[in-house]
Amino acid sequence: xxxxxxxxxxxxxxxxxxxxxxxxxxxxxxxxxxxxxxxxxxxxxxxxxxxxxxxxxxxxxxxxxxxxxxxxxxxxxxxxxxxxxxxxxxxxxxxxxxxxxxxxxxxxxxxxxxxxxxxxxxxxxxxxxxxxxxxxxxxxxxxxxxxxxxxxxxxxxxxxxxxxxxxxxxxxxxxxxxxxxxxxxxxxxxxxxxxxxxxxxxxxxxxxxxxxxxxxxxxxxxxxxxxxxxxxxxxxxxxxxxxxxxxxxxxxxxxxxxxxxxxxxxxxxxxxxxxxxxxxxxxxxxxxxxxxxxxxxxxxxxxxxxxxxxxxxxxxxxxxxxxxxxxxxxxxxxxxxxxxxxxxxxxxxxxxxxxxxxxxxxxxxxxxxxxx
Numbered sequence: 599x600x601x602x603x604x605x606x607x608x609x610x611x612x613x614x615x616x617x618x619x620x621x622x623x624x625x626x627x628x629x630x631x632x633x634x635x636x637x638x639x640x641x642x643x644x645x646x647x648x649x650x651x652x653x654x655x656x657x658x659x660x661x662x663x664x665x666x667x668x669x670x671x672x673x674x675x676x677x678x679x680x681x682x683x684x685x686x687x688x689x690x691x692x693x694x695x696x697x698x699x700x701x702x703x704x705x706x707x708x709x710x711x712x713x714x715x716x717x718x719x720x721x722x723x724x725x726x727x728x729x730x731x732x733x734x735x736x737x738x739x740x741x742x743x744x745x746x747x748x749x750x751x752x753x754x755x756x757x758x759x760x761x762x763x764x765x766x767x768x769x770x771x772x773x774x775x776x777x778x779x780x781x782x783x784x785x786x787x788x789x790x791x792x793x794x795x796x797x798x799x800x801x802x803x804x805x806x807x808x809x810x811x812x813x814x815x816x817x818x819x820x821x822x823x824x825x826x827x828x829x830x831x832x833x834x835x836x837x838x839x840x841x842x843x844x845x846x847x848x849x850x851x852x853x854x855x856x857x858x859x860x861x862x863x864x865x866x867x868x869x870x871x872x873x874x875x876x877x878x879x880x881x882x883x884x885x886x887x888x889x890x891x892x893x894x895x896x897x898x899x900x901x902x903x904x905x906x907x908x909x910x911x912x913x914x915x916x917x918x919x920x921x922x923x924x925x926x927x928x929x930x931x932x933x934x935x936x937x938x939x940x941x942x943x944x945x946x947x948x949x950x951x952x953x954x955x956x957x958x959x960x961x962x963x964x965x966x967x968x969x970x
Contacts, residue, residue: 631671633678638694641715642708647694648687648716652678657726657967658717659686663880664830665950666693666871668864672956673728673963680964682726687716691879693871699878701811701885705893726967748906787898791887798920804839808884817841818877821850824869826877828854831868834948836918859954902935907966909959911947939966 634651649667651674659670667686674684688695690712691704698704717725729750786794796806808814818826829847832854833839841847856862908931910917917923925931932938942962944955952959 631675634671634674639716639719641719642711644690644696644698644712646687646690646696646712646716648685649674650683650685651675652681652683654681654683655726655967656683656685656720657728657963658713659684659728660713661686661689661692663692663883664827664868664872664877666868668693668867668871669950669953670728673952673960676957676960677963682964682967685716685720687713688871691875691882693875697875697879701882702889704879704882704886706886706890707893726970728963748902748904750906750908785891785894785898787895790891799838799840802840802842804841805884805887807841807843808881811878811885814841814881815877817846821847823873824865825850825854827868827872828856828865831860831865831950831953832857833915834913836913836915839915857954859956864953901933903937905937905939905970906935907939907942907962908935909942909944909951909962911944911949911951911954913946913948914951915949917943939969 631651634649636647636649638645639648640646647667649670657677659667659673661667661669667688670684670686674686677684689709691697727748729748792806792809795803799806801807821829826847856865908926910926917926926941931941944951944958947954
């Protein structure tokens with residue numbers, strides 16, 4: 599899902615805790631995009647890698663798993679050409695940003711803290727937000743005080759909406775199939791996320807398999823980083839994703855053909871970063887799902903009160919999660935996001951929608967944010 603949000607920066611006290619650490623030269627030979635600058639910023643106790651291009655109103659672009667700032671490379675070029683400042687960080691645990699070892703360091707409150715500090719460092723009065731599978735909890739917590747409008751692509755998991763790809767728990771309306779999808783908020787106050795996922799999908803469901811520290815990392819090491827990334831990024835089956843304990847996720851001897859929108863140059867860039875940082879930091883987002891459920895209790899039933907737009911591919915596996923389509927199309931999403939401007943379902947498009955349909959996503963972002 600793609601969501602854009604607008605907010606007044608002046609409502610948030612300046613922390614004074616952010617500083618630019620250094621600026622790296624723009625990569626020119628690895629497909630990372632011409633004219634994109636890179637720097638490290640100290641935020642919330644970690645060093646965060648940030649990519650930027652353009653001048654003008656700031657558009658904050660947030661990726662999911664298994665992606666990086668790089669997933670927004672096409673939109674950064676398009677936004678900069680249209681008079682916007684595109685800012686895309688590697689979130690904590692990803693790419694060149696620090697990766698604290700403990701799963702508890704990846705709660706939604708940590709992520710929000712990182713982003714508020716990043717926004718403080720940008721020195722902008724307003725920011726427009728585009729989410730690639732970040733969460734509804736994040737949108738509620740950041741809220742109208744930071745964002746003037748919000749755009750999301752792809753459906754994310756439990757109590758989350760986002761752009762496609764990425765950091766997610768499965769989407770579950772309150773009552774988790776037992777209540778009214780037209781009015782139920784995404785967070786079920788009586789049932790933790792992992793309990794629901796195991797009940798509905800079983801222990802071999804990929805999010806469940808991610809839970810035990812070290813286990814899935816061994817499986818990914820067996821298969822090889824490049825093969826794992828190809829497998830994730832080319833996944834187009836709208837059904838649940840399973841990684842079985844008995845058979846693993848297949849054999850690295852099997853060829854994975856790349857679609858026209860994903861090149862070997864792209865895979866090489868992703869691979870270089872994941873081989874350096876590993877998968878553990880990224881997987882810790884999934885390992886924090888129940889912790890997030892506990893921490894977000896005060897926001898049960900809270901609504902997103904900024905203008906928003908939602909885009910999803912009809913082959914996105916999360917779009918086919920139980921209850922998701924009823925929630926999106928029968929009033930639940932509109933109730934939860936009262937200023938929802940539009941829902942767009944792209945035909946024959948999978949989970950990583952901003953990479954698969956880069957021009958269309960750029961146009962959707964620009965068409966939406968220019969209304970404000």
